[in-house]
Amino acid sequence: MVAEEVRGKGKRGLLRIIFGRTTFFILFMALQIAVLAWIYFWLDDRYQAYGYGAFGLVSAILAIRILNEKQNASFKMAWLVPVLLFPVFGCLFYIFVQLQMETKILAKRIADIRIRTRSYLNQNEAIAAKLMKENRRNANLSRYLSERAGYPVYDKTNFKYYPLGDDFFPDLLEELKAAERFIFLEYFIIQRGVMWDSVLKILEEKAAAGVDVRVLYDGMNSFSNLPHDYPKELEAKGVRCRIFNPIRPAISTSQNNRDHRKILVIDGHTAFTGGVNLADEYINRKVRFGHWKDNAVRLKGEAVKSFTVMFLQMWSVCAFRPEYDFDYGPFLDTGDHFHSPALNMDGYSIPFSDSPLDGEPxxxxxxxxxxxxxxxxxxxxxxxxxxxxxxxxxxxxxxxxxxxxxxxxxxxxxxxxxxxxxxxxxxxxxxxxxxxxxxxxxxxxxxxxxxxxxxxxxxxxxxxxxxxxxxxxxxxxxxxxxxxxxxxxxxxxxxxxxxxxxxxxxxxxxxxxxxxxxxxxxxxxxx
CATH class of the missing domain: 3.30.870.10 (Endonuclease Chain A)
Structure with a gap:
């Protein structure tokens, strides 16, 4: 009886593998690669009789275009090598990448949302002037971040640094338990285990109590860490969820741009960022590559506003239809309770985000x-x-x-x-x-x-x-x-x-x- 049950489970597992998403993904990708390979060899055979004159000319034109593009020299070199050494393949691949529309659509969507929400991150000129008097060089950097990236400089922010994910985890749970209005989480990796299960338990409780809880994670998780329908699981628990750039069985350069950010915002007055993701190796509950040394930092005060806007911008981008006119105002009230004499708020800070699609590294x-x-x-x-x-x-x-x-x-x-x-x-x-x-x-x-x-x-x-x-x-x-x-x-x-x-x-x-x-x-x- 036990043997039959084991065999039955084995058959079901085999069927899940054969007919599952991963198998479909691999087969569909292989089909697209095969089509591209066929086109390459067809052209290769067709033009071999006439030499590579036509593609040689095209590769020379593309090389001139690449050299004159506004991008890092290392990227230019990475393109020039295949375009010049392998004219047929290199030219086809470069043209294929340049014709990708998904990346252009995503870039326009992000740019539109940032323009519409720019007023939420206006620079306080008194703070900028004070920094200019103290240190012109740092004021110049703050001007660059404000004018080119859209992120202002703040004073009146308290920081706590965590040398390890192990140190960060207990404070994370305590801050989540104290949430009264909203909790925003945006992470590159979320994986079930001690860390995420502990966080999720609090999120469920808070959502049931009327707190606005939102989770945003990168689409790579759906392929390697979480079920593809995990957002539905979270929605059933009262937790709103969106995925950035889900992995699809299609050759697309847009899938090369991942949301690697780590942002957690609570009630507009507390935020966390750093290197720590929401998985057990980051807090050394699972050993993968020896001891995992990571860090995080907690912010309390004015600078949290930038992290709130960062999250809401990406949340709006990931909607089925971009939420261009969503009002961020109610989420940017930091309240007064963080103004405590016990919190040292000296100095300045500039939270900032970096997009690969705006040409500004x-x-x-x-x-x-x-x-x-x-x-x-x-x-x-x-x-x-x-x-x-x-x-x-x-x-x-x-x-x-x-x-x-x-x-x-x-x-x-x-x-x-x-x-x-x-x-x-x-x-x-x-x-x-x-x-x-x-x-x-x-x-x-x-x-x-x-x-x-x-x-x-x-x-x-x-x-x-x-x-x-x-x-x-x-x-x-x-x-x-x-x-x-x-x-x-x-x-x-x-x-x-x-x-x-x-x-x-x-x-x-x-x-x-x-x-x-x-x-x-x-x-x-x-x-």
Whole structure:
């Protein structure tokens, strides 16, 4: 009887695999790739008799177009190689990408919503003027973020820094329990387990009590972490849910742009951001790559307004029909209860978001600004190190002019190809004086800059092309707030658990590891 039940379950499981979404997705993608391959070989055979003159001419024209495009030089090189070396395939692929309409539609939708909601993030000119008197260079950065990205500078914001997801989790639950009006969550990864189940239990209770609870997550979750109909499950519990850019069985460049942001807003007066997603490895309840070192920061006060607007903008974008005229006003009242003498609100902060579709690499520019303005030190934590020429120049120039430039990387990687790529940058960085450390206990997932004991960035932005050019990201820039001392202290403690890399340690890596790392740099911008 038991054997028959096991066989029955096995058959049902096999049928689910055969007729399931994943199988359909793979088959449909394979069909599209086969069609593209057939077109390629058909053209290849057709034009081989006449030489590649026609496609050679087209590839030359496309090369001129690529060289004159307004984009990063590394992306230009990544396109020029296939277009010039493989004229038929390279030209077809480039034209196919450029003709994608989904990306253009999404970009227009986002731009329209940002224009319509710009008034919610007007700069308080008195604060901007005060910052200008204190430090013109930081005022210039704030002007860039306000005018080019749409995010103002604030004072009167309190911060609490969490060196680990383990530290962040208890405070997260307590703040959720205190919610009275609304809870907004936007995360790249949500996965069932201790962390998400604990959060969801509170969300259900709050929704039942009349709190407006909304969850927004990236479509990658539907393919790997959550059922495709999970929004319906949450709606049944009273939790409103939307998915950003669901994965579809279609070859589309828009699916390369993911919502990598981590935002949680409670009642308009409290927000969280950082590197921590809502899954058990982020709080070390599940071991994947050794000890998981991540971080988060909590905001209380005026700057929470920007995170509220960020969430609502993306929420509006993800509606079946874009909510262009939705009123954000009722959600932006921060109340008075956070004005407590116990909360240190010195200094300034600028929460900001970065879109890959507006041609303005905001996160990249903020990181470059810190590197070029640093006087004594710049300390960086990042899980990935896949750099463009501008970032390599900024890092090496900082070290060459005597700035203590330190990068902390994982010692146990989550993606081997990314680790090979990262190692390929070590020699030129170390030769210039950049100090590179690897975190021996496991994996670093924090994305943090701190410089000169006066400025820091905590958020979701990695030191790689994907974060700085392809994903939707967010972070908060902090200037002269006491929390910067806590961030610096976390670096000092982390370095005690790291090993410093050297040319000898790089050269001791397997030859093929180094070879593939350097080879992958040809397509690094597209990874």
């Amino acid at each position: 905001v996160g990249h520019q903020v990181y470059l600004d810190i590197l070029y303005q640093a006087r004594r030190y710049v300390y960086i934590m990042t899980p990935y190190l896949i750099l463009d020429d501008d970032m390599v120049t900024a890092l090496t120039y900082a070290a060459k002019r005597g700035v203590d430039t330190v990068i902390v990387m994982p010692h146990i990687p989550d993606k081997k190809y990314a680790f090979m790529l990262a190692h390929s940058y070590y020699p030129e960085l170390m030769e210039a004086g950049v100090k590179i450390y690897e975190y021996l206990p496991g994996f670093i997932h924090s994305k943090t800059f701190v410089s000169d004991d006066e400025k820091a960035v905590v958020g979701s932005i990695n030191m790689d092309f994907r974060s700085q050019y392809l994903n939707f990201e967010c972070a908060v820039y902090i200037y002269k707030n006491p929390v910067i001392g806590d961030i610096r202290a976390d670096f000092d403690e982390t370095l005690k658990k790291c090993v410093r890399m050297s040319m000898e340690s790089y050269e001791s890596l397997p030859l093929m590891h180094r070879f593939w790392g350097r080879t992958l740099r040809l397509i690094a911008p597209l990874m």
